[in-house]
Amino acid sequence: MADVMRSTGPDEDPQGGEEPRATPEERPARRWRSSGKQQKKGSFWRELPILIVTALALTVLIQAFLARVYVIPSQSMEQTLHGCTGCNNDRVLVDKVSYRFGDPEPGDVVVFRGPQAWVQNEFHVPEDTNPVVQFFQGAASLIGFGSPDEKDFVKRVIATEGQTVECCDPQNRVMVDGRPLNEPYIYWEPGRGNEQQEFQSVTVPPGHLWVMGDNRNDSSDSRFQGGGGVSGAVPVDNVIGKAQVIVLPPTRWQAIPEPNPQADALGAPAWQAGLPVGAGFAAAFPVVWAGRRLVRVVNLRSRERH
Template sequence: MADVMRSSGSAEDPQDEEHRSGAPGGDSGDNSPRRKPREKKKGSFWRELPILIVTALVLTVLIQAFVARVYVIPSQSMEQTLHGCTGCNNDRVLVDKITYRFSDPEPGDVVVFRGPQAWVQNEFQTEEPSNPVVGFFQSVASLLGFGAPDEKDFVKRVIAVGGQTVECCDAQNRVLVDGKPLNEPYLYWEPGRGVGQDEFEPVTVPPGHLWVMGDNRNDSADSRVQGGGGINGTVPVENVIGKAQVIVLPPTRWQAIPEPNPQATALGAPSWQSGLPLGVGFAAAFPVVWLGRRLVGVMGERRSVERR
């Protein structure tokens, strides 16, 4: 009878339990000493810190050179889109260097570019330090995006591109591109400088060049005056460093930079482009209708099976 109870699992001999566990009291029987966790070597962090710093600096330089860089706005020429004035907290903007690797600047874009050879009127001056040590650290800071801006770098808004003819002004004080008035909601009229723009004769922008102007229209040394104006005032596309995308400093000014196309309303879009939304609607309608019919069919089959 006892044998039957043991085989059915209703009772069990404690000695058998100890035998299975390999040691009295149910111990695992593993008498090998436990390995102690490795202790981190003291001072390893301080040895790795210089490597981390150098790596961070190299990455910063690479990012600033090929991806994006922060620029300071040094003048009032882009007020009030971008703040830059004596005694105020000048804006710092993030300039995207990737966009124009795949496309060209378009009207309305706010761009940072190197001043062409003909551009001799700098919007600001940077004093060269007499101390070579100070000059070295200033160069390093500039490379990292914290130093003083280069006096040959400018920030302006694209008004016209290669092949277009720009002139000023019509009876309503508007700039014309290919004879059409522009819609420029970003214009700022600085107090004491009037609200009338300086007139200039028609200029046909050469291919691969840009006609740029400041939003503070009466306080901006731009394509109208640089190099004597005319074709000499245009900027080669290859001189464009990047597209100003976001105001990053000061924190109270965090925002994307508005870039409405001033030619959008005036020149209008080609007729074929106006049909794009309708074409997309038709293209999307077919798969949607097919999917709907498919779902209705599946639901109908399920109901007929359930009724059976």
């Protein structure tokens, strides 16, 4: 009877709800496993600051040399890109690599530094004199969340060096080298009419681009900047990169359409239309790979914590 009614202790058999009593040989191993779990948890918290600093450093390097997020505060690219005062402006990912291997092509949406002749800014950013605020604004700009630069513009390439641009044919279409363009992205803002403003014929100088906004009657672009004409052309060297994807807000997350307006009008080779898609896939692969690696590391660290 004593064998049946004996009390149970913390080291009883699992069928009784407790762990079996450890033998003298097993006790050091159990203590090692327990201390190993504690070390893993401590190791994660020690490594977390290193992971954060590494991620921030990689973000700065990527935005300096590979791609950067830019804010679109102007309505000049409506409705391809959305931007207006007091609204949720689009943030676009600008590829800085593509133009190291070639020049911008007609139809590309590019971000560029305004030439010296471009004195008319499309928006104004109030400056804060507080040094603390300025520091945090500068830090935010490094990761793509700072205030936009008034001297940076985003427009669509209409013509490249040596091509002659003029407006317009009887159907109100811009012409390049005497042939009308096919521009499905043009937006006519209500209240501003649906006829393009006339401008004189211009031959784009060597090493320059002729750029225009998709919101055709509300864009300060090559037609007007610097007094128009040759002074309105943008040096290729001023181009920062090619706008590829809208990354914020989430409801606007999409690739940026960049049809070549000269493809039909000037008979551009069909293979050129596939270049943006190919470049997009090529740029997306390392981003997806890096994202998977990051998720794998986070999951691994999370398992180690538990």
